[in-house]
Amino acid sequence: MPFLDRAEAGRRLGQALQEYAREDVVVLALPRGGVPVAAEVARKLKARLDLLIVRKIGVPWQPELAMGAIVDAEEPIVVRNDDILRHEFIREEQFAATCKSELAEIARRRQAYCGDRPPVPVRGRVAILVDDGIATGATVKAAIRGLRLRQPQRIVLAVPVAPMEAIEDLRSEVDEIVCLETPAAFEAISRSYRDFPQLADVEVTDILARFNRLPGRSD
Numbered sequence: 001m002p003f004l005d006r007a008e009a010g011r012r013l014g015q016a017l018q019e020y021a022r023e024d025v026v027v028l029a030l031p032r033g034g035v036p037v038a039a040e041v042a043r044k045l046k047a048r049l050d051l052l053i054v055r056k057i058g059v060p061w062q063p064e065l066a067m068g069a070i071v072d073a074e075e076p077i078v079v080r081n082d083d084i085l086r087h088e089f090i091r092e093e094q095f096a097a098t099c100k101s102e103l104a105e106i107a108r109r110r111q112a113y114c115g116d117r118p119p120v121p122v123r124g125r126v127a128i129l130v131d132d133g134i135a136t137g138a139t140v141k142a143a144i145r146g147l148r149l150r151q152p153q154r155i156v157l158a159v160p161v162a163p164m165e166a167i168e169d170l171r172s173e174v175d176e177i178v179c180l181e182t183p184a185a186f187e188a189i190s191r192s193y194r195d196f197p198q199l200a201d202v203e204v205t206d207i208l209a210r211f212n213r214l215p216g217r218s219d
Contacts, residue, residue, distance in 0.1 A: 005195040006033065006132050009160035009180070010040025013130070016178050017158060021045050023126045026152075028052040030131040030143060031113065032199040033189075038130035039211050041158065045128075049211050050120040052129060053109050054143045055102040057095070059088050066138060067095065070102050071146025072110060074119055079142045112201050113208060127152035129174075132196075133189030134162035137170050144173045161192040 003009040025047040029038030035051070042049035053072035059065045067084040071077040078099060085095065110119075127147055134140055140157065147155060157170060158178045163186035167179055181192060190196040 002191070003160055003193050005193060006036040007040055009132065009193070010037035010130075011044065012180060013037060013158050013160055013178065014041040014044025016180060017041060017045060017128065017156070020047075020126055020128065020156070024124075024153075025126045025128060026050060026120050026122050027128045027130060028122070028147070030054060030129070030139070031109070032201070032204050033132035034130050035199070035204045035207050037132050037160065039207050041128065041130055042211065047128070048120050049208070051110070051113060051208075052143055052147060053106050054139055054146070055106055056139065056142075057098050057102055059084065059090065060094055060098060062088075066142075068099075069139070069142030069146070070099060070106060071143055072106050072119065073146065073150055076103055076106060077146035077149050079145050109201070113204050122147070123151045124153050126154045126156065128156045128158050130158050132160065133192060134159050134166045134170075134179075135189055137162070137166040141170060141173060144170070161189060162186075 025045055027038050027042040027047050027049050029035045029051050031051050031053060039049060055070045056066045057068040057070060059067050065084060066081055067090055068078060068080045129143060129147060131140060144155060155174045156176045157174045161181040162179050164182045167177055167182060171177060
């Protein structure tokens with residue numbers, strides 16, 4: 001059965017993650033769609049909630065083809081796709097220029113979503129990475145590899161839905177995967193939800209603000 005919406009998916013995901021309720025956990029959402037899911041997970045686990053903003057670094061003449069990715073952190077982390085860089089004969093100055101543009105977008109988004117609040121430290125903690133679903137897994141893989149460099153004790157990938165082949169591809173990247181549904185005939189993430197609207201920046205900001213106003217979340 002499809003999920004009613006992202007919030008309902010998050011509540012079900014939080015229930016499946018109950019073994020982490022007594023751990024030192026940080027829940028990290030991939031915006032935009034992962035935020036309402038992650039907020040429910042964090043609420044269920046009584047954990048800190050933060051964002052992990054990832055921007056694809058697209059080939060200049062084929063933006064959908066990723067030659068790398070940038071992962072938000074105290075010092076942003078660049079993940080390079082060396083196979084694409086070689087195949088497309090990307091010069092270092094081209095890569096650097098595209099990186100600079102995407103770094104600016106990461107800074108804009110973090111300021112829009114979080115204001116001046118710094119990223120929540122993850123070193124030595126259990127990091128639960130949450131999205132509203134996985135299609136190919138390319139963005140999630142970049143996020144995981146960047147997150148690993150921030151030295152969490154453990155990385156758990158938690159999503160409501162994903163194709164089994166994407167789960168198998170990501171299994172070696174994390175310590176654990178929790179996925180509620182792996183449809184045999186996966187078509188799109190949206191097909192697993194009855195209500196799946198596109199989220200605006202202001203909605204992400206509102207969810208984070210409401211979560212941080214909960215008792216015990218002012219830090």
